[in-house]
Amino acid sequence: MSAPIDMANRFRGFLPVVIDVETGGFNCQTDALLEIAAVIVDFDDGGLLARKETHRFHVKPFDGANVEAASLAVNGIDPDHPLRPAIHERDALGRLFREVRRAVRETRCSRAVLVGHNAHFDLGFLNAAVERCAIKRNPFHPFSCFDTATLCGVAFGQTVLARAVKAAGFVFDEEAAHSAAYDAEVTADVFCEIVNRFRPNFEASLR
Secondary structure, three states: OOOOHHHHHOOOOOEEEEEEEEEEOOOOOOOEEEEEEEEEEEEOOOOOOOEEEEEEEOOOOOOOOOOOHHHHHOOOOOOOOOOOOEEHHHHHHHHHHHHHHHHHHHHHHHHHEEOOHHHHHHHHHHHHHHHHHHHHHHEEEEEEEEEHHHHHHHHOOOOOHHHHHHOEEEEEEEOOOOOHHHHHHHHHHHHHHHHHHHHHHHHHHHO
């Protein structure tokens, strides 16, 4: 009889954590990180991967950060809004990393690996913020990631997030899109759907 699927054996000891960032542009070195969200995933009692809790933080632009008007027009963020509950990058990453490290421990994994739609964009902004803040304990692998744009292209024939979500059988809310929390959650849903479709193949590999 094969061993049950759990996070520690499914991805070679890595814990996939879905990350989405909203930014002030496309250059991770010069443009502001404005919002970051992380979705923790885990296997349920039936052995299916599902999203669990979501952690979201509004972020103050770092000193000297560039913010493009075109990017704000897309994500709808007003960095200077008096009611925006933004915190400094170091505080946001510290809180997020504590939750990720907790999940890594609870799932008996060794490290987190970033999951994102066009994942290297999110990983670039995450790594740049880690470097700016001189954070020593980054729970994420520095260069490996799972890119759902690629995975969705294989599984559903779609690489645009909205189209991939619909092809996977989920509803995509256009008005909620470009919120870090919403985009991370729908990305988590399609990632889990793809992983679950490959469950029989993985179980066969354990025999």
